[in-house]
Amino acid sequence: MKKLNCVLLIDDDVPTNYYNKKVIEQIDCAEHVETCISAKAALEFLKSDFDDGAQPKPDLIFLDINMPGMDGWEFLDSYNELSDDVKGQIVIVMLSTSVNTDDEGKALQKGVEGFVRKPLFKDSLTRIIEENFG
Amino acid sequence: MVSQFYKLLGYSINEIPASLETFSNLVHPDDKEYTFKMVQRHFEKRVPFLVEYRLKHKSGKYKWFQGSGQATWDDDGKPMRMVGTIIDIDSRKLSEEAELKRAAELAEKNRELEEFTYVASHDLQEPVRTIASFADLFEQSYADKLDEEGRQYLQFIKGASMRSQQLIVDLLDYSRLGKSREMIQVNMNETIQDALVDLSVKIKEAKATIKVDDLPTIAGNATELRLLCQNLISNAIKFRKAEINPEIKISVHQNETGYQFSVSDNGIGIEEKYLDRIFVIFKRLHGKTEYEGTGIGLAHCKKIVELHHGRIWVESKVGVGSTFLFVIPSEIES
Numbered sequence: 060m061k062k063l064n065c066v067l068l069i070d071d072d073v074p075t076n077y078y079n080k081k082v083i084e085q086i087d088c089a090e091h092v093e094t095c096i097s098a099k100a101a102l103e104f105l106k107s108d109f110d111d112g113a114q115p116k117p118d119l120i121f122l123d124i125n126m127p128g129m130d131g132w133e134f135l136d137s138y139n140e141l142s143d144d145v146k147g148q149i150v151i152v153m154l155s156t157s158v159n160t161d162d163e164g165k166a167l168q169k170g171v172e173g174f175v176r177k178p179l180f181k182d183s184l185t186r187i188i189e190e191n192f193g
Numbered sequence: 194m195v196s197q198f199y200k201l202l203g204y205s206i207n208e209i210p211a212s213l214e215t216f217s218n219l220v221h222p223d224d225k226e227y228t229f230k231m232v233q234r235h236f237e238k239r240v241p242f243l244v245e246y247r248l249k250h251k252s253g254k255y256k257w258f259q260g261s262g263q264a265t266w267d268d269d270g271k272p273m274r275m276v277g278t279i280i281d282i283d284s285r286k287l288s289e290e291a292e293l294k295r296a297a298e299l300a301e302k303n304r305e306l307e308e309f310t311y312v313a314s315h316d317l318q319e320p321v322r323t324i325a326s327f328a329d330l331f332e333q334s335y336a337d338k339l340d341e342e343g344r345q346y347l348q349f350i351k352g353a354s355m356r357s358q359q360l361i362v363d364l365l366d367y368s369r370l371g372k373s374r375e376m377i378q379v380n381m382n383e384t385i386q387d388a389l390v391d392l393s394v395k396i397k398e399a400k401a402t403i404k405v406d407d408l409p410t411i412a413g414n415a416t417e418l419r420l421l422c423q424n425l426i427s428n429a430i431k432f433r434k435a436e437i438n439p440e441i442k443i444s445v446h447q448n449e450t451g452y453q454f455s456v457s458d459n460g461i462g463i464e465e466k467y468l469d470r471i472f473v474i475f476k477r478l479h480g481k482t483e484y485e486g487t488g489i490g491l492a493h494c495k496k497i498v499e500l501h502h503g504r505i506w507v508e509s510k511v512g513v514g515s516t517f518l519f520v521i522p523s524e525i526e527s
Contacts, residue, residue: 071480074349097480127477127488128467 060185061192065091067117069101069134070154073124079121079154079179086181088188091115098126098134105138105145116193117149121179122153122171124162131155134170150191154179201258201281203251218325221247221255228260236264236272245282257286310368316363321361325354356487360475363489367474370417370493371500381408381414381422381454385443388423392430399430401439403499408445409452411521417497422456424490424518429458432515451503451522462511471507 066089068076074096083092093114095101101120113171124131131153138146152173153166163174172191175183199206202219220228224246235242242262247359248256262277328351374459385405389396396403403426411418426441433439442457461469463478470476474492478485498505498519509515 073482074353077345077349096482127479127481 063089063118065115065117067120068094070123098129121154256283314364321357406444420498425456432460457516459514463509467473
């Protein structure tokens, strides 16, 4: 399995980010894991300058839907308005408690690559990486 | 007129005799007594005759009509003859009936939903309490045997179980709102004073000034109205700007439908796109680390105002402040 440069976790719940980071570390699939506890903070992070190499640009984003203020859907709308060189080749996967199939359809329409139910398991993480980066 | 009458009922003229007896035979048994009582009333008291009744169509089905009539009286005051009109109101009546049925079904569904919320959240309490208790016990007995990471896990478990407990309590409170309600005359000046007493520590800490207009006495539920005022004032203090002291103004004005109350602050304000969302249960605009709370307060406010057949909304400008407005109608049907 390919080792990613950076994974970005966006979730307002600190323990959730901690847990997901742990799962990523356990299968050793990324050099760096970045966490943001709000969608706004994540947008700012993505707009930051990655060219100097001081911080790695994410290859994969796990995005929560239900967050205070700007939620996952609004994040996707704002993200889709970003310029192509900011977006790059980033793969976005929704990671949500939602069991609503409408949400899944909506996510795919907004250009998301996958929809995974919480909690994140090693198997589903491996599958996501193989499907998108294999 | 007579030919119209037959046509509306599917008969051809002369198929049945034009008489009061015919009418009496065609009118629905449930409507007969009332209709004839109204005719009698018209004859005796000369008040206008306007009645809705069902008549039997030739097909055997009853249809709704609206009949009106005017008698003429002889010199002795005896009714001589009566002329009138009859209008087919069947489709209107049917949609009215369907509307009533839908409303009753909706009320029943709402009741079931509230019952469900109550039972579900009540039964969730126990397992969540077990997690919280054993996390505590685990920490007391084994925390010193754990490494840093182990203790971190334990903190997450404790934090999450506490939050679950709070969410369940909020949900229970929410579902209980509106049960066993006593509607009385509530002096809103006293309601606000009671709320301010409860909030006195918060008010002092935030150095908040609160100006209150002279408020009216309204028909409502005292406990709910107090909770409503307390939530709105508490929010106005909570979402204050860091650099200035909170100033809160509570005013009222009367309009044709009732009293419109407003709670204005000079706080951080709310982005326009979130103005509706804030009244949804557990919806929050800020992270848990910025502002505490589960996001139940305004959902409570909305439910309380709606239990009083009123409306609540907010006007706001980011960086300037927010004004929460609610209308309580003066005529409340119980």
